[in-house]
Amino acid sequence: MEPQNPASTPERADSNRYNPSEIEQKWQAEWEAKGQNHADDNDPRPRFYNLVMFPYPSGDLHIGHWYNFTGVDVYGRYQRMNGYNVMQPLGFDAFGLPAENAAIKRGVQARKWTLSNIENMRRQLKTMGGIWDWDREVVSCLPDYYKWTEWLFLKLYEAGLAYRAKAPVNWCPNDQTVLANEQVLSDGTCERCGAVVEKRDLEQWFFKITAYADRLLEYNGLEWPEKTMTMQKNWIGRSEGARVIFNINAPDGETIPVPVFTTRPDTLYGVTFFLLAPEHPLLDRLTTPENRAAMTEYQAKARAESEIERQSTDKTKTGVFTGSYAVNPINGEQVPIWVTDYVLMGYGTGAVMGVPAHDQRDFEFARTMNLPVKLVYQPDGREINADEMTEALVHEGSVVNSGPFNGLPDSKETIQKFIAFLEEKGVGKAEVTYRLRDWLISRQRYWGSPIPMVYCDTDGIVPVPEDQLPVILPENVNFRPDGLSPLKYEPDFINTTCPKCGGPARRETDTLDTFMCSSWYFLRYCDPHNAEAAFDKAKVNHWMPVDQYTGGPEHATLHLLYARFFTKALYDLGLLDFEEPFRRLFHQGMIRSEGKKMSKSRGKTVAPDALVEQFGADAVRSFLMFLGPFDQGAEWNDKTEQLLIGVSRFLNRVWNLVQAGFNAPAGEFVTTPEIEKEIRRTTHKTIKRVEDDLGHWAFNTALSGLMEFSNTLGEIASREPGIYGNPAWKEAIETLLLLLAPLSPHITEELWHQMGHDDTIHVQRLPAYDPSLAVDEVTTVIIQINGKVRDKLEIPVGLDEDAVKAAVLASPKVAQAVGDGHPKKVIYVPGKLINVVV
RNA sequence: GCGGGAGUGGUGGAAUGGCAGACACGGCAGACUUAAAAUCUGCUGGCCGCAAGGUCGUGAGGGUUCGAGUCCCUCCUUCCGCACCA
Numbered sequence: 001m002e003p004q005n006p007a008s009t010p011e012r013a014d015s016n017r018y019n020p021s022e023i024e025q026k027w028q029a030e031w032e033a034k035g036q037n038h039a040d041d042n043d044p045r046p047r048f049y050n051l052v053m054f055p056y057p058s059g060d061l062h063i064g065h066w067y068n069f070t071g072v073d074v075y076g077r078y079q080r081m082n083g084y085n086v087m088q089p090l091g092f093d094a095f096g097l098p099a100e101n102a103a104i105k106r107g108v109q110a111r112k113w114t115l116s117n118i119e120n121m122r123r124q125l126k127t128m129g130g131i132w133d134w135d136r137e138v139v140s141c142l143p144d145y146y147k148w149t150e151w152l153f154l155k156l157y158e159a160g161l162a163y164r165a166k167a168p169v170n171w172c173p174n175d176q177t178v179l180a181n182e183q184v185l186s187d188g189t190c191e192r193c194g195a196v197v198e199k200r201d202l203e204q205w206f207f208k209i210t211a212y213a214d215r216l217l218e219y220n221g222l223e224w225p226e227k228t229m230t231m232q233k234n235w236i237g238r239s240e241g242a243r244v245i246f247n248i249n250a251p252d253g254e255t256i257p258v259p260v261f262t263t264r265p266d267t268l269y270g271v272t273f274f275l276l277a278p279e280h281p282l283l284d285r286l287t288t289p290e291n292r293a294a295m296t297e298y299q300a301k302a303r304a305e306s307e308i309e310r311q312s313t314d315k316t317k318t319g320v321f322t323g324s325y326a327v328n329p330i331n332g333e334q335v336p337i338w339v340t341d342y343v344l345m346g347y348g349t350g351a352v353m354g355v356p357a358h359d360q361r362d363f364e365f366a367r368t369m370n371l372p373v374k375l376v377y378q379p380d381g382r383e384i385n386a387d388e389m390t391e392a393l394v395h396e397g398s399v400v401n402s403g404p405f406n407g408l409p410d411s412k413e414t415i416q417k418f419i420a421f422l423e424e425k426g427v428g429k430a431e432v433t434y435r436l437r438d439w440l441i442s443r444q445r446y447w448g449s450p451i452p453m454v455y456c457d458t459d460g461i462v463p464v465p466e467d468q469l470p471v472i473l474p475e476n477v478n479f480r481p482d483g484l485s486p487l488k489y490e491p492d493f494i495n496t497t498c499p500k501c502g503g504p505a506r507r508e509t510d511t512l513d514t515f516m517c518s519s520w521y522f523l524r525y526c527d528p529h530n531a532e533a534a535f536d537k538a539k540v541n542h543w544m545p546v547d548q549y550t551g552g553p554e555h556a557t558l559h560l561l562y563a564r565f566f567t568k569a570l571y572d573l574g575l576l577d578f579e580e581p582f583r584r585l586f587h588q589g590m591i592r593s594e595g596k597k598m599s600k601s602r603g604k605t606v607a608p609d610a611l612v613e614q615f616g617a618d619a620v621r622s623f624l625m626f627l628g629p630f631d632q633g634a635e636w637n638d639k640t641e642q643l644l645i646g647v648s649r650f651l652n653r654v655w656n657l658v659q660a661g662f663n664a665p666a667g668e669f670v671t672t673p674e675i676e677k678e679i680r681r682t683t684h685k686t687i688k689r690v691e692d693d694l695g696h697w698a699f700n701t702a703l704s705g706l707m708e709f710s711n712t713l714g715e716i717a718s719r720e721p722g723i724y725g726n727p728a729w730k731e732a733i734e735t736l737l738l739l740l741a742p743l744s745p746h747i748t749e750e751l752w753h754q755m756g757h758d759d760t761i762h763v764q765r766l767p768a769y770d771p772s773l774a775v776d777e778v779t780t781v782i783i784q785i786n787g788k789v790r791d792k793l794e795i796p797v798g799l800d801e802d803a804v805k806a807a808v809l810a811s812p813k814v815a816q817a818v819g820d821g822h823p824k825k826v827i828y829v830p831g832k833l834i835n836v837v838v
Numbered sequence: 839g840c841g842g843g844a845g846u847g848g849u850g851g852a853a854u855g856g857c858a859g860a861c862a863c864g865g866c867a868g869a870c871u872u873a874a875a876a877u878c879u880g881c882u883g884g885c886c887g888c889a890a891g892g893u894c895g896u897g898a899g900g901g902u903u904c905g906a907g908u909c910c911c912u913c914c915u916u917c918c919g920c921a922c923c924a
Contacts, residue, residue, distance in 0.1 A: 342922045352924045361922050435923055628851060639849055646862045704861035782857050787905045789857055827904050833856045837904050
């Protein structure tokens with residue numbers, strides 16, 4: 001038997017074997033020499049800014065990075081082949097603790113350690129053949145970058161958006177630094193290292209992100225995952241309500257007005273007690289001598305409890321009576337003041353009015369402490385009794401026991417009426433409260449951007465003048481065993497002169513949160529070498545906002561929130577013409593190892609280098625995309641790697657399919673219009689499928705579509721050996737290469753050239769889908785009897801319904817099932833299925 | 839506790855309410871080979887059957903429909919987020 005697959009034809013020269021590493025190196029060098037991945041600012045094509053989140057240079061590129069970057073690169077290449085001028089930069093988020101820890105542990109310089117990691121990662125990254133625009137690379141720990149980080153800090157300071165204040169802050173005892181609220185997980189642990197975070201009262205630098213709370217709740221024109229927007233909205237936590245002043249009669253005889261925040265001023269007549277947080281500063285004054293001991297004990301207990309214990313919702317309510325009373329401003333009633341740990345000092349005013357009938361927490365508190373419950377709403381159509389209630393009545397019924405307000409429905413309007421009344425009496429006003437706190441940006445660490453501020457005994461806090469930037473971070477520093485920042489012991493760094501008075505002054509030794517570096521890096525990519533400014537406004541306005549941003553969902557309330565705030569602040573400063581940095585956002589899935597994210601800090605990473613060496617970058621890229629939907633990620637285990645074989649075989653088949661065309665003997669082009677049509681049909685069906693899939697990040701099904709296509713072509717070639725000279729065949733092979741090019745850029749470039757093209761495949765336009773060429777001539781109709789598949793029938797496309805029904809009813813199986821009578825019902829789905837109900 | 843996603847062969851996964859398991863991996867058999875590798879061909883969800891075929895089958899149980907992996911209800915498992923925010 002003659003070999004059916006042309007690949008095994010003995011004539012095929014061995015030199016024409018698919019040799020990935022050879023062609024990959026060749027083309028990578030060629031692309032780099034031509035600079036064809038550099039996006040020109042003045043290119044006439046429409047721009048497409050394809051951005052991947054700034055990686056941290058942890059040392060080597062593991063398979064998780066490859067997965068992430070490959071998906072982004074496939075998408076960028078796809079858009080470039082759609083005719084866009086794609087800008088796809090990459091850089092390194094190079095400040096941060098791991099470098100400092102390496103310096104402490106192993107005595108290497110943080111800068112050296114970081115830069116050598118970057119060098120290694122850059123080298124590894126280049127092997128994947130991405131269209132990274134290396135001319136635009138930014139490295140955040142280098143002075144030409146952090147100079148502008150400092151400068152932007154000064155701009156925000158001038159705008160009143162940066163300030164220094166003493167506040168209760170999060171302290172990570174392991175990392176020896178304060179953290180922003182966003183860097184503390186909901187279980188009270190450090191987002192970086194997992195240590196339990198403590199509260200400390202410290203003077204720190206903040207950005208006034210709360211001033212942008214309302215604007216951060218708008219997502220005009222953004223195509224973001226709903227979930228991410230919801231997470232941000234919840235984090236910002238806007239609530240509308242009222243501030244109501246209660247007068248407190250202190251034991252010392254004075255009357256102290258104490259405000260509370262409530263979303264339910266319409267339940268004011270139902271207040272039966274008043275609550276303060278254990279940390280509330282007034283407690284000392286309000287506690288009467290007979291309650292003092294219990295109070296001191298309670299406060300101590302609350303302090304000792306971790307945030308997790310304290311905020312647990314299912315523990316029973318606790319509290320202590322102060323002995324003092326507050327006056328309800330709406331009816332003059334005196335209510336007892338209690339302390340409880342479910343009132344938080346950090347939210348609202350740290351004081352709450354207790355309405356047990358209509359708030360579940362207050363209800364539980366009242367039942368535990370035997371405090372009265374007073375209904376000020378009754379459900380419509382029935383009456384409930386406060387003594388028999390088992391839970392609070394929330395948002396139901398009409399107002400009762402509330403003087404002039406009785407009979408009003410539970411509604412926004414009713415709340416407005418109460419607020420109007422409070423305002424009239426001067427005891428309250430409408431107010432909006434947020435959960436969001438200001439962004440704490442100073443860190444007691446060495447390896448970060450210096451904060452360009454000095455402290456002068458005469459002039460206080462003084463910003464470093466712009467022309468003295470950057471404040472250079474010293475490189476040869478001595479780490480101390482106490483874990484404190486070495487900058488504190490660096491006299492050459494600390495001692496300076498005051499820019500105002502010229503007298504002796506001290507530099508700020510805290511450094512900036514690295515999230516500040518990543519809050520503007522996407523702007524610097526637009527103008528990376530600018531020595532005169534952070535960026536040129538026109539260039540940034542040309543490229544921004546980012547058309548497609550891709551990164552993990554874990555940054556929803558961290559980087560993604562900060563970057564939006566930063567962009568809005570810079571917009572207000574007139575530095576930008578747009579308010580939102582990232583128009584479209586996509587979260588790729590992650591490669592997991594034993595259920596956890598693969599990352600160096602968690603150990604257990606898989607290096608791709610050996611795989612790339614053995615199978616080639618094209619195979620590794622395509623294999624990673626073949627694992628499943630890109631937003632789903634994959635579990636990495638011993639079996640995962642086996643799937644690489646299949647993709648590698650596929651690339652070999654593609655290679656051999658193209659070689660077969662060159663090796664075909666000339667002059668035997670026997671084809672028929674039917675075969676030509678068949679080839680064009682499968683070609684155009686594939687174009688439709690694969691291009692749709694690529695545009696929707698469905699790279700796994702795009703590849704299976706291409707595999708089917710190449711299998712079909714191989715099958716046709718073995719059936720019709722004279723097909724190779726046919727134009728339809730050539731079109732099919734070129735289509736295969738073009739559609740595969742984003743996923744496997746090297747092999748397709750090589751074969752494209754072998755086919756006689758002089759220019760690169762990667763800036764060709766993707767083939768256009770022609771529906772008229774994709775239509776089938778015959779189609780298979782599934783025949784069901786009572787919903788079960790019983791037979792199939794080939795019919796010409798477009799055959800009318802009656803003819804199909806007649807043919808089906810005449811078929812022996814159906815005739816047998818129907819018997820003598822008539823079918824009860826016949827359902828016909830045109831061209832697809834017919835269901836005969838008997 | 840609340841909100842969202844997911845649960846399909848031995849494995850990764852595919853399926854606008856219309857042939858479940860595409861495409862691959864692995865396995866079995868065969869071709870080529872002195873042999874192996876590579877490559878190619880065929881088969882490969884379970885059960886019954888020599889076969890034709892039948893029958894069961896998408897986490898569990900109900901429902902809607904001529905027809906459900908897909909829609910609805912209840913529940914289980916798992917991942918993610920939130921969790922006393924007044």
